[in-house]
Amino acid sequence: MAGEGATPLPRVLVTGFSVFPGAPVNPTEALVNLLAGDPPAEGIEAFRAEILSVEYAGLGDRLSAIGRAFRPDIVVQFGLARRAIGFRLERVARNSLKHARPDNQGRLPAGERICDGPESWPSTLPLDAIGDDLHATGLPVEWSDDAGGYLCNMAFALARSGTCDGLQADMIGFIHVPPLPEDALDGETPLSAADLERGARVIISRCVTIWSERVRSDRNSIR
Numbered sequence: 001m002a003g004e005g006a007t008p009l010p011r012v013l014v015t016g017f018s019v020f021p022g023a024p025v026n027p028t029e030a031l032v033n034l035l036a037g038d039p040p041a042e043g044i045e046a047f048r049a050e051i052l053s054v055e056y057a058g059l060g061d062r063l064s065a066i067g068r069a070f071r072p073d074i075v076v077q078f079g080l081a082r083r084a085i086g087f088r089l090e091r092v093a094r095n096s097l098k099h100a101r102p103d104n105q106g107r108l109p110a111g112e113r114i115c116d117g118p119e120s121w122p123s124t125l126p127l128d129a130i131g132d133d134l135h136a137t138g139l140p141v142e143w144s145d146d147a148g149g150y151l152c153n154m155a156f157a158l159a160r161s162g163t164c165d166g167l168q169a170d171m172i173g174f175i176h177v178p179p180l181p182e183d184a185l186d187g188e189t190p191l192s193a194a195d196l197e198r199g200a201r202v203i204i205s206r207c208v209t210i211w212s213e214r215v216r217s218d219r220n221s222i223r
Contacts, residue, residue, distance in 0.1 A: 007219065009045035010211045012204060013072035013169075017079050017151065020054035020104055025183045027196055028078040034197050043208045048072070054151050056100070056109040060158050067166025074171045074207050075159055076125065078200070079152035081176035085190060086140025087199050088176035089131055090147040093121045093156035099149030114157045121160035125173030125203075126210045133206050139199045140190050147174055170214070171207055 014035055016028030029051050036049040048070050052062060081088055095117055097109045131141045147153035156174035159167050177199075178191055191199070 007212060007216050009043060010073035010208055011046045011071060012040070012044050012048070012074045012076070012208065013066065013070055014047075014049045014200070014204065015052055015066075015075070015077045015155065016049075017052050017054055017155075018104070020151070021102065023080055023082065023179070023183075025180065026080050027177060027180050027183075027193065028080055030193060031078060031177070031196050031200055034193075035200060040201055040204050040208075042205070043212060046070070052151070052155060054104045056097075056103050056107060056151070056154065057105075059151065059154060060115075060164055063155065063158055063167060064165040067164050069166070071166050072169050074204075074211055075167060075169045075173070076200075076203060076207065077152075077155055077159065077172075077174040079147075079155070079174065079176050080179060081148070081152075082179060084142060084176050084178040086142050086178065087134055087191075087203075088142040088144050089123075089125075089127045090144050090156065090174040090176060091123055091127060092145045093123070093147060093160045093174065094153055095119050095121075095157055095161070097149060097154065101150055103151065109154075114154055115161050115163045117161050117163070121157065123156075123173035124160070124169075124171050125207060126171070127173065129210060130203050130206050133202050134199055137198065137202055139195060139202070144176070147176070152176065171211060175203065
């Protein structure tokens with residue numbers, strides 16, 4: 001906790017997903033466990049890493065429970081995209097489940113819309129800066145305006161819509177990652193488990209830096 005007069009530090013939440021049909025290994029599950037075991041600390045008040053179940057029913061409640069307990073300032077969500085070849089920076093969360101597939105319980109969502117609200121929400125992560133940092137680190141980057149019709153987009157939309165208790169963070173966004181090399185469709189991908197962890201830490205660091213810069217600027221503007 002920052003002392004009186006000191007610049008506040010952000011509370012950072014990172015999420016990934018469990019395995020799901022067609023993906024017996026989900027690299028984001030291992031990634032979240034790695035970050036939980038050795039959490040980034042520089043410039044951060046508190047860090048939390050959570051694995052979400054691939055189930056439509058209860059996803060909103062799960063995110064709300066995490067939000068109420070933790071009250072994050074920054075939310076970075078990770079998910080698996082089988083055909084990704086790098087860090088796929090998702091620019092838009094869509095309020096649609098029109099092309100949903102069965103979840104881990106074999107169930108489909110009750111409707112085609114995720115929640116009340118507009119058709120879409122933009123990511124509020126500093127994606128341009130994140131992309132530059134990943135490139136500078138030698139890690140591949142992709143850009144996307146379609147986070148899919150599965151639980152990844154649903155989690156992104158629920159978080160961005162403000163409908164989950166406690167998830168009114170200044171920065172919220174979603175990033176897809178490819179399968180690990182041994183699980184890739186063609187048996188080859190440029191990202192190892194170590195690369196995924198390295199990239200995730202780059203992403204978190206950039207978010208924390210920009211969040212802190214904005215807070216300092218806001219505080220200076222009202223003095």
